[in-house]
Amino acid sequence: MQLLLALLSLTALITSSYCVRIPLFATLRHLQHEIDNLKAEVVVLRQTQDQCHPTEAPPTDVGKNKDAAVTVNFASCRLTKSENGEVVGRVDLREQSDTNVLQLRLQVDGAKLTLAANSKHGFHVHTYGNISGSCSTTGGHYNPDGVDHASPTSAQRHVGDLGNVQADASGNIDVSFNDTYASLTGTKAIMGRAFVLHGGEDDIGLGGNAGSLASGNAGPRLACCVIGWATGTDWVY
Ligand SMILES: *[C@@H]1O[C@H](CO)[C@@H](O)[C@H](O)[C@H]1NC(C)=O
Ligand SMILES: *[C@@H]1O[C@H](CO)[C@@H](O)[C@H](O)[C@H]1NC(C)=O
Ligand SMILES: [Cu+2]
Ligand SMILES: [Zn+2]
Numbered sequence: 001m002q003l004l005l006a007l008l009s010l011t012a013l014i015t016s017s018y019c020v021r022i023p024l025f026a027t028l029r030h031l032q033h034e035i036d037n038l039k040a041e042v043v044v045l046r047q048t049q050d051q052c053h054p055t056e057a058p059p060t061d062v063g064k065n066k067d068a069a070v071t072v073n074f075a076s077c078r079l080t081k082s083e084n085g086e087v088v089g090r091v092d093l094r095e096q097s098d099t100n101v102l103q104l105r106l107q108v109d110g111a112k113l114t115l116a117a118n119s120k121h122g123f124h125v126h127t128y129g130n131i132s133g134s135c136s137t138t139g140g141h142y143n144p145d146g147v148d149h150a151s152p153t154s155a156q157r158h159v160g161d162l163g164n165v166q167a168d169a170s171g172n173i174d175v176s177f178n179d180t181y182a183s184l185t186g187t188k189a190i191m192g193r194a195f196v197l198h199g200g201e202d203d204i205g206l207g208g209n210a211g212s213l214a215s216g217n218a219g220p221r222l223a224c225c226v227i228g229w230a231t232g233t234d235w236v237y
Helices: 002-052 210-215
Strands: 072-081 087-096 102-108 120-126 161-166 173-179 194-198 221-226 228-230
Touching: 072 194, 087 221, 102 194, 161 173
Parallel strands: none
Antiparallel strands: 072 087, 072 221, 072 228, 087 102, 102 173, 120 161, 120 194, 194 221
């Protein structure tokens, strides 16, 4: 009886494993066929992709710190008096590549230019970096767009239109401000051109005459300097 039971269960085991194996082989064959089909489809898709985007390059910044790509440029110049070349102040600039903000700081020793207390003075970028002798050789406002003189916040303006700076109660100037149109690099670059500080106030194009639309009637050129690259080691905004 025990032997019979053992034989029965052995038969069942053989039968069941025999019955499983047949569909398993069939399934494997079917799967292999599916894989071959998918491989063929992948080849076709790759060819289509290459035709649609022949020059598509892999991203180059994978795994890199994005902050490392940000560069910071500095520029500076010493303002010299138009009459005699005496140094009367300085202009310092900073620009970061991931913003379109040009940071400027203008410092003037008022005693050397005898500026009136709280007086306003036109401050511009003029076209030529030529201050040989005086500020008269710097040309007009830097105006690559060929438009009218205006205020720094106007939609259309000279690249060089930085408006007015104001002296403090002692007649000194120390102002920090930002400009989003002029730049140290690119098509609005002011590098190699000249800053000019005027004796009078810039009417920012609202004077109602030709002089206003050309230069803001800002009066005599008191001091100027040629904008050059700087290390930024003494940058203080
Ligand atoms: C600077 O301006 C003066 C006066 O116009 C001119 O003689 C001189 O050639 C200019 N210098 C340069 C480098 O252009
Ligand atoms: C000028 O821009 C800098 C950098 O974007 C910012 O930190 C600073 O507060 C700005 N200054 C003014 C006066 O808007
Ligand atoms: Cu000017
Ligand atoms: Zn102007």
